[in-house]
Amino acid sequence: MSKLVAARPQIGIGGCRVPDRAKQLVMEVLNSNRLSAGPMIDQFERQMAELHARRFGLFTNSGTSALQIALAALKERHGWHDGDEVLVPALTFVATSNVVLYNGLRPVFVDVEPDRYCIDPAQIERHITPKTKAIMPVHIAGLPCEMDPVLEIAARHDLRVVEDSAESMFVRYRGRPVGSMSDIGCFSTYVAHIITTGVGGFCVTDDDELIVMLKSLMNHGRDSIYTRIDDDAGREGQALFEIADRRFSFVRLGYSYRCTEMEAALGLAQLETREADWRRRQTIARRLCEGLAPLADHLQLPAERDGAEHAWMFFPLVLRTGAVERAAVIQYLEDHQIETRYLLPLLNQPVYRQLFGDLEPMYPVAANLNRRAFYIGCHAGMTDEEVDHILDCFHTLFRNHA
Numbered sequence: 001m002s003k004l005v006a007a008r009p010q011i012g013i014g015g016c017r018v019p020d021r022a023k024q025l026v027m028e029v030l031n032s033n034r035l036s037a038g039p040m041i042d043q044f045e046r047q048m049a050e051l052h053a054r055r056f057g058l059f060t061n062s063g064t065s066a067l068q069i070a071l072a073a074l075k076e077r078h079g080w081h082d083g084d085e086v087l088v089p090a091l092t093f094v095a096t097s098n099v100v101l102y103n104g105l106r107p108v109f110v111d112v113e114p115d116r117y118c119i120d121p122a123q124i125e126r127h128i129t130p131k132t133k134a135i136m137p138v139h140i141a142g143l144p145c146e147m148d149p150v151l152e153i154a155a156r157h158d159l160r161v162v163e164d165s166a167e168s169m170f171v172r173y174r175g176r177p178v179g180s181m182s183d184i185g186c187f188s189t190y191v192a193h194i195i196t197t198g199v200g201g202f203c204v205t206d207d208d209e210l211i212v213m214l215k216s217l218m219n220h221g222r223d224s225i226y227t228r229i230d231d232d233a234g235r236e237g238q239a240l241f242e243i244a245d246r247r248f249s250f251v252r253l254g255y256s257y258r259c260t261e262m263e264a265a266l267g268l269a270q271l272e273t274r275e276a277d278w279r280r281r282q283t284i285a286r287r288l289c290e291g292l293a294p295l296a297d298h299l300q301l302p303a304e305r306d307g308a309e310h311a312w313m314f315f316p317l318v319l320r321t322g323a324v325e326r327a328a329v330i331q332y333l334e335d336h337q338i339e340t341r342y343l344l345p346l347l348n349q350p351v352y353r354q355l356f357g358d359l360e361p362m363y364p365v366a367a368n369l370n371r372r373a374f375y376i377g378c379h380a381g382m383t384d385e386e387v388d389h390i391l392d393c394f395h396t397l398f399r400n401h402a
């Protein structure tokens with residue numbers, strides 16, 4: 001690698017520049033001496049619920065914890081047994097199916113669409129057994145799944161649905177926001193996601209009973225009478241005693257999955273700029289699509305979906321058969337300061353091979369993507385010059401291999 005090439009800062013999968021507004025809100029938190037769930041978290045939860053057309057939002061310390069307690073709440077409410085099955089896409093971030101295992105349930109994989117990488121509705125029904133209890137569609141890279149057939153199948157087989165929307169926020173599928181089309185929708189606010197609070201995640205739901213269970217589950221399994229330190233505010237007499245009496249009562253096996261006011265402050269600042277940030281992601285995605293279109297013989301570019309918006313968390317690409325080997329492409333891009341990730345390979349992960357053996361032959365689309373797919377960044381912090389650099393690199397790479 002030449003020194004000249006190395007001099008450029010890396011073009012990351014995500015970019016983090018904490019805006020002044022976020023610093024101001026974090027300072028408000030610090031000056032208030034209130035770090036545990038308070039007004040910032042309340043407001044963040046209210047706004048996230050509203051933006052996703054839900055009655056309730058719950059801020060947790062990760063997308064994974066949000067997904068884990070979503071399944072735990074449904075398992076408890078519906079009386080699922082250990083070993084019951086949950087359908088998950090054969091290509092997704094490992095957390096989607098890990099949370100099924102954390103809950104003593106069995107992930108059953110469903111192959112994905114070859115061009116959009118989300119769960120393939122046409123493949124779902126052949127995996128349904130008497131033990132199947134739920135489906136977890138994942139809105140990959142910001143693109144909503146084809147939800148209508150997923151929901152129709154779920155309704156016909158009486159399955160619950162948990163949307164893993166860790167990679168998508170705010171966008172709509174046939175008029176409905178991601179996260180709003182299921183029993184519980186879950187998001188992540190981890191680094192490089194649509195909004196970033198360092199660590200963080202969300203459950204959103206419309207269900208009065210589920211939100212109480214979720215609050216309890218993220219809070220050591222506490223009695224619902226007291227899951228936040230303000231729950232006794234303004235109470236007196238018998239009502240106050242009742243809280244005091246049950247404040248330290250734990251009614252289920254729960255977890256410690258709380259966030260602080262500081263993460264919420266970071267999130268609130270980004271809600272203010274979310275539309276401008278999304279427009280910037282769209283512009284970058286459009287420039288990448290247009291600029292890479294002449295290389296369509298080598299590269300499968302991301303496809304959008306009729307009736308759906310795209311949040312563009314990242315920019316997925318698949319090398320066509322006979323094109324350059326993926327290793328050579330990744331090496332070239334990384335050498336030229338373009339960060340890459342493989343496109344969410346799951347079934348070939350060492351830990352999944354240990355747990356399930358070699359499943360790839362049953363999932364030809366995911367298996368192919370595990371070998372040929374990768375992604376690069378597509379975020380609001382990228383400059384036009386960086387997009388030009390990415391395009392130049394791809395054109396040079398394929399010209400040299402033509």
Ligand SMILES: Cc1ncc(COP(=O)(O)O)c(C=O)c1O
Pocket residue numbers: 062063064065092093095096138164166167188189190200201
């Ligand atoms: C599809 C999907 N699900 C779940 C997660 C987990 O979120 P977190 O890293 O906040 O735990 C991620 C994170 O990258 C993800 O992409």
